[in-house]
Amino acid sequence: MSPVKMYTTAICPYCIRAKQLLKARGVEQIEEIRIDLQPDQLSTMMSLTGRRTVPQIFIGDTHVGGCDDLIALDGRGGLVPLLSAA
Numbered sequence: 001m002s003p004v005k006m007y008t009t010a011i012c013p014y015c016i017r018a019k020q021l022l023k024a025r026g027v028e029q030i031e032e033i034r035i036d037l038q039p040d041q042l043s044t045m046m047s048l049t050g051r052r053t054v055p056q057i058f059i060g061d062t063h064v065g066g067c068d069d070l071i072a073l074d075g076r077g078g079l080v081p082l083l084s085a086a
Helices: 013-024 040-049 067-075 079-084
Strands: 004-008 030-034 056-059 062-065
Touching: 004 013, 004 040, 013 067, 030 040, 040 056, 040 062, 056 067, 062 067, 067 079
Parallel strands: 004 030
Antiparallel strands: 004 056, 056 062
């Protein structure tokens, strides 16, 4: 299964929803980068994604986007194959 990395904050409902969807699709481990605890990571996230909002989700080397992007990818049937890619 491809590694999953997610930029998050503690109180973000979209982060919680994205984690729930990923776990429902078999993801057991998510590398969380908490920008509320590590504010220096905000600039890293922004340079990687061009976005300021959380969550920002990476599956392997692919930037999926935010929670809505993740849900849309799942709805198109693209999430499970992306997670399964080695």
